[in-house]
Amino acid sequence: MTDNLVEKTLTRKEILTGNVIHVVVDEVELPNHEKGQREIVLHPGAVAIMALTSDKKMLFVRQFRKPLERTILEIPAGKIDPEDTDTLATAKRELEEETGYQGEKWQFVAEYATSPGFSNEIMHTYLATDLVKVEDPLAQDEDEFLQLVAYTLEEAKAGIKQGEIYDAKTIMAIQTWQAMTESGEL
Amino acid sequence: MTDNLVEKTLTRKEILTGNVIHVVVDEVELPNHEKGQREIVLHPGAVAIMALTSDKKMLFVRQFRKPLERTILEIPAGKIDPEDTDTLATAKRELEEETGYQGEKWQFVAEYATSPGFSNEIMHTYLATDLVKVEDPLAQDEDEFLQLVAYTLEEAKAGIKQGEIYDAKTIMAIQTWQAMTESGEL
Numbered sequence: 001m002t003d004n005l006v007e008k009t010l011t012r013k014e015i016l017t018g019n020v021i022h023v024v025v026d027e028v029e030l031p032n033h034e035k036g037q038r039e040i041v042l043h044p045g046a047v048a049i050m051a052l053t054s055d056k057k058m059l060f061v062r063q064f065r066k067p068l069e070r071t072i073l074e075i076p077a078g079k080i081d082p083e084d085t086d087t088l089a090t091a092k093r094e095l096e097e098e099t100g101y102q103g104e105k106w107q108f109v110a111e112y113a114t115s116p117g118f119s120n121e122i123m124h125t126y127l128a129t130d131l132v133k134v135e136d137p138l139a140q141d142e143d144e145f146l147q148l149v150a151y152t153l154e155e156a157k158a159g160i161k162q163g164e165i166y167d168a169k170t171i172m173a174i175q176t177w178q179a180m181t182e183s184g185e186l
Numbered sequence: 187m188t189d190n191l192v193e194k195t196l197t198r199k200e201i202l203t204g205n206v207i208h209v210v211v212d213e214v215e216l217p218n219h220e221k222g223q224r225e226i227v228l229h230p231g232a233v234a235i236m237a238l239t240s241d242k243k244m245l246f247v248r249q250f251r252k253p254l255e256r257t258i259l260e261i262p263a264g265k266i267d268p269e270d271t272d273t274l275a276t277a278k279r280e281l282e283e284e285t286g287y288q289g290e291k292w293q294f295v296a297e298y299a300t301s302p303g304f305s306n307e308i309m310h311t312y313l314a315t316d317l318v319k320v321e322d323p324l325a326q327d328e329d330e331f332l333q334l335v336a337y338t339l340e341e342a343k344a345g346i347k348q349g350e351i352y353d354a355k356t357i358m359a360i361q362t363w364q365a366m367t368e369s370g371e372l
Contacts, residue, residue, distance in 0.1 A: 004331075005248065005249065005257050005331050005333070006250050006257070007252050015202050016202070016211070016225065018223075018225035019223060019225065020225055020303070020304055021225050021227070021304050023201065023209050023227075025202070025204065026252060028252060030329055031250075031331045032331070034328075034329075037204075037205060038252040038253075039202065039205065039206055039207050041207070041227055041253070041304070042253075043304070062191065064191040064192050064193050065299075066193050066195075066212060066214060067224075067226045067227070067299075067302055067303075067304060067305050071191050071192070072299070074302070077303075079303075110357070111352075112352055112353055112354050112357055113253075113258070114301040114353075114354050115300040115301050115305065115354070116251040116253055116258060116352070116353045117232075117251065117265075118207050118229070119301065120253040120254055121301060142220075143220075143222040145190075145216065145217045145218070146191075147191070166302070167298055167299045167300075167302045168298050168300050168301070168309070168355070169354070171298055171358065172354065172358055172361065175358065175362070179361070179364070179365070182368075
């Protein structure tokens with residue numbers, strides 16, 4: 001049923017091999033046999049962590065986001081490195097690097113494409129509970145500057161309303177947190 | 187409190203001016219006065235539409251997404267054009283182009299950054315109800331090939347589980363649909 005929607009790659013032009021993203025422009029054959037252009041941002045994929053404290057707060061990091069030219073509050077997250085064995089390993093590393101905490105319990109929550117019109121970035125979200133403060137945690141990336149915040153569900157929902165919380169993975173995490181709380185899973 | 191996180195642009199290099207995205211590489215001054223590199227995908231912004239039929243189904247479009255090299259099911263969406271007066275106008279146009287329906291009632295739902303680590307794309311989501319089939323709807327974009335589907339909430343949730351529904355804006359829309367249904371708003 002869906003085969004007739006496929007676009008065949010005719011040529012691929014390399015545009016940028018960056019530290020985080022790789023940009024290419026494909027010439028494709030459209031389903032009607034005309035030619036089209038697709039500008040594509042290749043990304044290694046990323047993880048995001050819903051880290052819940054024993055007093056029912058979630059950990060967030062405040063970070064300046066150059067593309068938005070402003071500071072927003074997000075759940076801890078980071079891209080998959082070539083040496084990561086799996087996305088759970090990435091999640092454990094990123095949580096410790098960005099917050100100084102480890103989780104004793106981990107649960108897979110969701111996986112999705114962040115912006116499939118132009119990017120292949122896949123976000124993998126995990127829930128971490130039974131958090132333990134690490135004495136000597138993994139260092140943050142050299143070019144990352146973060147402030148750690150812990151919010152209740154009500155504070156997080158207020159953060160969305162005020163625009164301090166403004167990105168898809170974080171808003172989805174808070175929606176999921178609320179749904180899991182209401183269903184008694186948390 | 188947050189000023190010390192700001193990154194100042196030192197230089198900007200133009201990499202790609204595409205049909206959809208514009209890619210630049212900024213050299214920035216980090217908060218510790220070291221230099222860093224930010225690869226940025228500039229995007230005009232986009233809209234997404236939660237279009238609900240009178241029999242409590244949502245409209246979805248099946249579309250091949252070249253970055254993912256597969257077909258997925260998404261809510262109707264599209265990028266903001268320079269001639270659009272506002273995001274609601276974009277939403278009305280995209281709904282008609284992609285589904286052949288107009289909504290008689292419109293409501294703003296949410297606004298968020300899809301992937302703030304590397305892109306400034308902002309997604310604006312609207313809810314459209316009281317749908318009316320248009321006799322002679324606006325034509326789809328020349329390079330868009332879509333199949334229209336209407337799902338109940340249960341079918342949509344099954345679609346997420348099976349991976350047919352796989353992108354952030356659509357999963358968020360379904361989470362919002364469920365929450366509005368449970369709260370009696372819909």
